[in-house]
Amino acid sequence: MSHLPLRIAAVSAVLALAACATQRVAKESAPMFTAQRVTEHRGSDDLLTGGLGLSGLRAMVPPAFADAEHPAPAELRRRALWSNWRGIADLAPGGGYGDLYGSTAAVPGREFSALATVPGASQPHRVLVQVPDAFDTKKRCVVVAASSGSRGIYGAIAVAGAWGLPKGCAVAYTDKGAGTDYFDLDAGQGINADGTVAAPATAGLAFAPDAPSAAPGVRGVAFKHAHSKDNPEADWGRHVKQAAQFALSSLDEAFPQAAPFTFDNTRVIAAGISNGGGAVLRAAEGDSDWLDGVVAGEPNVLVEGEGSRALYDYTTQAALLMPCALLHLQGLPQPPLAAQATPLWTQRCALLKDAGLVEGADTAAQSKSAYDQLKFAGWTDEALRAGALSVGFDLWRAVAVPYASAYGRYAFGEMPCGNRYSALGADFSPRAATAIERAAWWSDASGIPPGAGVNIIEEHPTEPLRTLRCLRELWQGDSADALRVRKGIAETRAGLPREGLPVVVIHGTDDGLIPMAFTSAPYVRWAKTAGRDVRYWQVRNAQHFDAFLGLPDYGSRYVPLLPYVYEALDRVDAHLDGKAGLPADAVIATTPRAGAPLQAANLAMPPR
Structure with a gap:
């Protein structure tokens, strides 16, 4: 290069x-x-x-890097x-990428x-x-x-x-x-x-x-x-x-x-x-x-009314309640593995009961109480099942901690709820990062720790609910920090698209990280009411993370969303060329591949 x-x-x-x-x-x-x-x-x-x-x-x-401490820009x-x-x-082989849809062709430039x-x-x-x-x-x-x-x-x-x-x-x-x-x-x-x-x-x-x-x-x-x-x-x-x-x-x-x-x-x-x-x-x-x-x-978008909920609202609610609520559901996708998850989620139910956040004398009643709260707030069973992945990988906390800081415009060292970030030693205490870890951050990190050797450090790590309740209070409370965070969230609310602009929105009905009931569905209703040309594809049996379809149980249950994004781009491009109209709204009845290689029939792409 x-x-x-x-x-x-x-x-x-x-x-x-x-x-x-x-x-x-x-x-x-x-x-x-x-x-x-x-x-x-x-x-x-x-x-x-x-x-x-x-x-x-x-x-x-x-x-690999030739020199792990000093990788070259081309290697990074x-x-x-x-x-x-x-x-x-x-x-993953059998998932259809490069065969049924998508391209990894060499493109010079x-x-x-x-x-x-x-x-x-x-x-x-x-x-x-x-x-x-x-x-x-x-x-x-x-x-x-x-x-x-x-x-x-x-x-x-x-x-x-x-x-x-x-x-x-x-x-x-x-x-x-x-x-x-x-x-x-x-x-x-x-x-x-x-x-x-x-x-x-x-x-x-x-x-x-x-x-x-x-x-x-x-x-x-x-x-x-x-x-x-x-x-x-x-x-x-x-x-x-x-x-x-x-x-x-x-x-x-x-x-x-x-x-x-x-x-x-x-x-x-x-x-x-x-x-x-x-x-x-x-x-x-x-x-x-x-x-x-x-x-x-699968857009993370917030509008006024129409049942729209802010990412921070449903994330902090899920971080608290979902581990307990999932015990009420049967047939969850794996991972998380039940043998490891059930004891932790049972403990969460007990802690929520002690905190007065759920009701019930035993785990079954407590999990039902947590489940009922999420359902009342608009969560579907499909979103909750797929949300088990976010619980298993601790994504709800991983999102809530930095977003609170971003919305409140906090400087380093000022993050609410006493959180910060650091590398961890073998005893889980904070330590300085190594040169090798630093060198790989730009290429390896996802932009939200934990990951790439950087972890969340809680002020009270032995009190499991303390940080989560503090984060939730920033949405529900009236403290100076809560008002500051909610002011930042209000600044993210979307406006209407330009009149006449072709817009196609695609969302999986099983999305468990950014549920369509809180995001795309309210946006589309709001935009259509205002006369905007927004088309909406709702894809059955699609959740948020195509990358996890390589896990056998996820690949058997869910279809990828990317094929529909590529198809929508094809159709918008053809429309702009004057060769076709915009795609009609559709609820797409897909068929999961159940362990077999993905075929076009599984995707049930709407006809042109």
């Missing part, structure tokens, strides 16, 4: 958020993009898989691709990357544009995507990259102010623009927290989503637009003979899943005349 001289600094320094018909950029007081890089990816290092191909992505161990990139593909897609900052933010978000050599300067298509969850810049590679790059479209990405740019307070080191570990004085550092003066003992780890003080979720739409703007300037650089690339002469489709799905719906709001179409899968 070689580095090319950049000639786009002068162009990108004047990019702005608004444009007129003949001039798509306006001057800003400061450059929008910094730390710009261009890299080439051909031969054994392509855009889509870094040369790994499907077989390399299926490998159970990540690509390849490993980040491996990690993000495996975190999003079902690549260039990557343009930078740090971007929305007005008013203190920390940047990453933007990256993949420009295939086969880009069609006559068709001029860009797919702009936001990472799912809190993943790094390659967190939508299996969503937008896998669809757009083989078609010759440029693909633009944003980490939407989250990502894997961790900062080690003990070593005083963060992550550089190229993914390597660097000191704060280094130009191009992707995140440097506002941290109080040194305190005795292990200080720990900060990361952008929790500690930027920017409440990045409130700016998701602006992150997506800036990524699209960077795509246009990158195309100007890549194809100067065909410049200028503008929103008037370039098709832009926004696509994302999970938090990325919510981000592209936010991009569809208001003055989104720069967008031509939107495809949002």
Whole structure:
């Protein structure tokens, strides 16, 4: 991989958020993009898989570093691709990827990357544009995507990259102010623009927290989503637009003979899943005349009324009650294994009873009480069953802890409920991270600890409910911290999509992490009532995590959601070409493959 001289600094320094018909950029007081890089990816290092191909992505161990303490940028990139593909897609044999749907074809081309900052933010978000050599300067298509969850810049590679790059479209990405740019307070080191570990004085550092003066003992780890003080979720739409703007300037650089690339002469489709799905719906709001179409899968989106619930609300409720409530249900997917889970969940019921949060004289009655509360709040049995995975992997707590900090715009060292992050020693006490751990954070982490050697440190670890009740109180209470957190949540509420903008929303009816009853269903009802052109696919037997369909029981019970996202992108693209209408609303009656290889009949794709 070689580095090319950049000639786009002068162009990108004047990019702005608004444009007129003949001039798509306006001057800003400061450059929008910094730390710009261009890299080439051909031969054994392509855009889509870094040369790994499907077989390399299926490998159970990540690509190795030649020097574990000092991996090269090319090694970090390849490993980040491996990690993000495996975190999003079902690549297991028999799951259909690469045979029935999706592509891991080698796509040669260039990557343009930078740090971007929305007005008013203190920390940047990453933007990256993949420009295939086969880009069609006559068709001029860009797919702009936001990472799912809190993943790094390659967190939508299996969503937008896998669809757009083989078609010759440029693909633009944003980490939407989250990502894997961790900062080690003990070593005083963060992550550089190229993914390597660097000191704060280094130009191009992707995140440097506002941290109080040194305190005795292990200080720990900060990361952008929790500690930027920017409440990045409130700016998701602006992150997506800036990524699209960077795509246009990158195309100007890549194809100067065909410049200028503008929103008037370039098709832009926004696509994302999970938090990325919510981000592209936010991009569809208001003055989104720069967008031509939107495809949002399993979106984390909040609206006013219509039964919509904030992610923080149902996450903190699930963190407290779901372990106990699941004992009331039969036939849960495995894992979690009943032999290990039942004693822990039984203990949770007893603790909830002691705290006055459930009723009942025995475990059966207590679990029924917890179950009834969740059902009354809108949880379906399908969502609860799939939610067992989030309970087993402690995802509810993992989400609630950093989101409370983000919504309240807390600095490092100020997180509510006494939480912080650090590496752990063999005795589970905080310790400083090692050089090897730091070196792999950018490529290996998911953006939300625990993971990649970073763990949640609770102030009262021997009191299991104390942190969870504190986190829940930030939603239900009236303390200064609770008001501060809820103010931040209110800032994330979505607006209506632009009139006439084609929008397709896809959601699994069994989603147990972002239940459709709280998110996409209220959004679609609200948008349709207002006369917006939103189409809705509800996919039976689809839950939130395609990547877990490689587990035999999950693969037998559930179908993947990605095929429907790709199909929706195909149909929106055909609609924009004038070749077809938008897809009709559909409740898709799928058939799980029950251990056999996935077939087209299992997916029951709506007819064109």
